[in-house]
Amino acid sequence: MERKVNLERIKKDILTLAEIGRQESDRGIYRMAFTDADIEGKRWLLDRIETAGLEAKTDGAVNVSGxxxxxxxxxxxxxxxxxxxxxCAGALDGTLGVVVALECLRTLREQGVQPERTLELIAFSDEEGRFGGMFGSQAVCGQINPKSLATMTDLNGILLRDELQRHGYDPMAALDAARDPESIAGYLELHIEQGPVLDRTHKTVGIVDEITGLFTWSVTLRGEANHAGTTPMEMRNDAFMGLADFAHEVPRILAENGSDRSRATIGKAQILPGAANTVPGHVDFSLDVRDTSETILDELSAAFRKALSAIARHRNLMFEFQQKSYLRPVACKDEIVELLLRQAQQLGLEYERMPSGAAHDAQIMGNLVPVGMIFVPSKNGQSHSPAEWTAWSDIEAGANLMLQTVVEMSSS
Structure with missing residues (x-):
């Protein structure tokens, strides 16, 4: 029997879930972790799991399983x-992987297939980091502790524990979500690429071999605010000129110390005092640096520190930085990558072997168990936006690749 997913059922689930948390004003979806809309989405998913004749469960971190x-x-x-x-999200980020996982399980059940290994769909809580991390997958990997449960807040100061209690959940139960790594053979995730590579190269699927690591810094340059008209150029301690110098150094540092998978971004900057007629005396900015090699990340970190130090001396500035986050790169399991490549070839799919430049639950799970990832194209590379979309034909191809791979992984 040829095994294929039911695309119409996938369509219906994606479009139905997209209406939970949607705002008419901008057509964006607002289903942030542990909001009322998120909890409604979890209830919807549990109902779909039960309707499919699968066993439905929720763990202490409110991860939903089928x-x-x-x-x-x-x-x-x-x-x-x-x-x-x-x-203000689109319909597919995260959701696609959950719906496809559900479709794989219900397709096998409908066809009377009982796999050798148990198959489990898992929809993790708070992957988008409302409370500062990837709460659901971190809980499964035993990375949550009582202190973090007591102190995790969102950007508005709302405590995670209060949101959990508001919905009737015991925050401390999240500690019981930790799994024994010996109980899990592997984790697979299908996701939209959230970038332009597959769309521009006209490839149907991406087979992820590495998930990028990253560090983010908050950097401050301090000079001296002064009058824009009376302070000669050579007598200025201009903090913004220090930022400008550093921004121009970024491509050189990546070329000399990075790889073709390196990325560095200054995404936010604040210039103070912020007056048109005042030499800037203070600049705060962010630095986001990514690569799939931990060694290269270390080298980039050292090179960026050295550049900041040299610029500060040259411009007569003080500088300091604080590392706000660090995620270790994770390599997908070679055997899973090779299995995905082989299945893609057998299905006749145009594919690209590629890294993931974004963090996903697979990155957290990769610290515990073997992982693999499938990407499908994002139209025009767009994501985190109501414009986010993927052709149904690409979704169907990615889902069938997941189905064939899951069948093989569950039978070995």
């Missing part, structure tokens, strides 16, 4: 993603 029991108690295969969103 289970197709296997013949043996061998380590299970997990497949999934997340259904929470950023503000």
């Amino acid at each position: 289970i197709l029991a296997g013949k043996s108690d061998a380590p299970r295969v997990l497949i999934g993603s997340h259904i929470d969103t950023v503000p």
Whole structure:
């Protein structure tokens, strides 16, 4: 029997879930973690799992699972993603991976397939980091502790524990979500690329081999505010000129110390005092640096520090930086990558072997178990926007690749 997903059922689920949390004013979806809309989405998913005849569960971190029991108690295969969103989101980020995982399990159940290994759909909580991390997958990996549960807040100062309690959940139960890595054979995630590569190269799927690591800095340059008309150019301690010098150094540093997978971005800057007739005396800015090699990340960090130090001396500035976050790069399991490549070839799909430049739940899970990822194209590279979309034909191809891969992983 040829196994294929039911695209019409995938369409219906995606479009139905997209209406939960949608605002008519901008057509964006507002299903941020542990808002009322997110909890409604979780209830919808539990209902869809039960309707499919699968076992539905929710753990202490409010991760939602759907289970197709296997013949043996061998380590299970997990497949999934997340259904929470950023503000003003599109319909596919995270959601696609959850809906496709559900479709894979219900397709196998309908066809009377009982896999050797148990298959589990998992929809992780708060992948988008409303509370500063990837709460659901971090809980599964045992990275949550009582202190973090007591102190995690969103940008508005709302405590995670208060949001959990508001919906009737015990925050401390999240500690019980941790899994034994010996109980999991691997984790698979299908996701939109959220970038332009597949769309521009006209490839149907991407096979991810590495998930980028990253560090983010908050950097301050301090000079001296002064009158724009009376302060000669050579007598200025202009903090903004220090930022400008540093911005021009970024391409050189990437070329000399990075790789073709390196990225560096100054995405936010504040110039103070912020008056048109005043030499800037203070600049705060962000630096986001990514690469799939931890060694290269270390080298880039050292090079950026050295450049900042040299610029500060030259411009007579003081500088300081604070590392706000660090995520270790994760390599996808070679055996899973090779399996995905082989299945893509057998299905006759045009594919690209590529890194993931964005963090996903697979990055957290990769610290615990073998992981693999499938990308499908994002139209015009757009994501985190109501314009986010993927052709149905590409979604169907990615879903069938996931189905064939899951069948093989669950039978070995």
